Amino acid sequence: MADGLTGEETPDGLLGWCLVANVARETSHGESGLDIQHGTKHFRAGTLLWLPPVRWDPGYGRWHAVGRHRGNSRRYVNMVVDVGDLENFRVKGVYSEALVRSLNGHEHDPAAPRTLQNPWTRERAQDLADIWSGHREYLFIEGHRCADPQISVPNPPPAEIQLDGETLHLVSHGTWGAHYSHTPPPTKWTPEP
Known part of the structure; x- marks a missing residue:
């Protein structure tokens, strides 16, 4: 694996590591952020979002995310979200080919369906999780x-x-x-x- 784990430390079936977070129970919107809502327009409160490394700058305080949409919980969708609408940042292992396909986006290689094209190292993802967990x-x-x-x-x-x-x-x-x-x-x- 790219993050330097030995075979003994790598869980069976692990395809890579990813930074994840949950959509906050309450998110602020509207003028001055005083319109408090449960979740976001596209994701329910508590939805697990996978946050791949950024390939392009979506703007200050925003990040590319993959998760199950509010309207169709069976398929993964790619969206740009406000980091301030997320909580409980941590690192999780990726085990699903469908998730790999969504995380790779347009760079996905059908010849290598289990390969993350732009993977996190576990340490780099954990560093960002630690920073954002302290977001105030x-x-x-x-x-x-x-x-x-x-x-x-x-x-x-x-x-x-x-x-x-x-x-x-x-x-x-x-x-x-x-x-x-x-x-x-x-x-x-x-x-x-």
């Missing part, structure tokens, strides 16, 4: 980035956080982080019957 959002308070770079919030961010004894309220959440304010959001007024 930058914190902005009243429009200014928090001075302490160690302070961050999970993605998606909570509606309220406690910092230095103060309650901060989520104003918006987007590409550049979570924005909080000391002022609570306005309460919705409902007329009395």
